[in-house]
Amino acid sequence: MPIDAAKALAAEPRSGEITWDRKDVQLYHLGIGAGIPATDPDELRYTLESRLHVLPSFATVAGNGSPGVISGLSMPGVDVDLAKVLHGGQTIELHRPIPVAGTATATGRIAAVYDKGKAAVLVMRTEVADADGPLWTNDAQIFVRGEGGWGGDRGPSTRLEPPAGEPDRTVERPIREDQALLYRLSGDWNPLHADPEFAKLAGFERPILHGLCTYGMTLKAVVDTLLGGDVSRVRSYVTRFAGVVFPGETLRIRMWRTPGSIRVAVSAVERDDAPVLADTIVEHS
Numbered sequence: 332m333p334i335d336a337a338k339a340l341a342a343e344p345r346s347g348e349i350t351w352d353r354k355d356v357q358l359y360h361l362g363i364g365a366g367i368p369a370t371d372p373d374e375l376r377y378t379l380e381s382r383l384h385v386l387p388s389f390a391t392v393a394g395n396g397s398p399g400v401i402s403g404l405s406m407p408g409v410d411v412d413l414a415k416v417l418h419g420g421q422t423i424e425l426h427r428p429i430p431v432a433g434t435a436t437a438t439g440r441i442a443a444v445y446d447k448g449k450a451a452v453l454v455m456r457t458e459v460a461d462a463d464g465p466l467w468t469n470d471a472q473i474f475v476r477g478e479g480g481w482g483g484d485r486g487p488s489t490r491l492e493p494p495a496g497e498p499d500r501t502v503e504r505p506i507r508e509d510q511a512l513l514y515r516l517s518g519d520w521n522p523l524h525a526d527p528e529f530a531k532l533a534g535f536e537r538p539i540l541h542g543l544c545t546y547g548m549t550l551k552a553v554v555d556t557l558l559g560g561d562v563s564r565v566r567s568y569v570t571r572f573a574g575v576v577f578p579g580e581t582l583r584i585r586m587w588r589t590p591g592s593i594r595v596a597v598s599a600v601e602r603d604d605a606p607v608l609a610d611t612i613v614e615h616s
Contacts, residue, residue, distance in 0.1 A: 338408030349394025362514035363547035395518030420472035445486030498585035
């Protein structure tokens with residue numbers, strides 16, 4: 332069997348040094364649509380070095396996302412076809428605000444392996460700490476189609492009941508035609524997001540936007556709309572990737588306030604509100 336759950340879970344974690352600076356942060360923010368309008372004081376917090384703060388979702392690309400998903404798929408006990416791999420969900424837990432520049436140690440391991448019948452799910456955990464202590468923990472939920480059915484633990488259900496009532500806020504965010512081309516400069520070079528021929532081979536009519544770009548755009552909308560623009564208030568951020576987005580489309584982001592958290596649902600306006608992000612929660616102070 333391509334996935335040996337016991338061997339994968341027992342494998343030694345992999346650690347490496349990552350570094351980032353203000354240029355990496357600014358590029359990431361531009362990649363998720365920051366800077367429009369360019370002179371807006373609220374946007375300058377994302378683009379101007381003298382006022383710069385760091386959106387917590389930057390954690391998914393800091394150090395070019397290393398050790399990342401591809402590294403995890405080469406762990407002992409895991410031998411899978413990348414064509415069968417889907418990024419199913421993402422969670423970030425913030426231990427303290429991310430500095431504008433830093434050097435840290437990222438330690439990656441497979442934290443869980445679940446048997447969903449027709450697919451296996453790998454939970455790939457990356458813990459990042461610098462000289463002052465823990466910074467953040469990333470969990471990527473990776474679906475591997477066709478690799479389930481060995482009788483293992485199905486794992487917890489990530490599906491939530493839909494939020495009740497009308498959203499407290501709804502905003503729309505346009506996606507530029509070149510959004511994926513700009514976002515990929517932060518380290519995700521998958522040709523699925525840039526090469527039309529490759530996208531067709533993968534079953535798409537044209538290149539699709541990175542799920543983690545939508546993830547960042549959504550968190551920015553929540554921070555700017557309901558958290559007073561204060562990135563330090565974010566404690567954790569979890570989502571399930573429910574559908575694709577094409578550059579040039581518009582995201583509709585619905586937000587519901589709950590005590591200590593915000594529920595979010597994201598859809599594609601031009602495709603009859605086709606779901607994009609689901610089961611999405613931003614916990615905050």
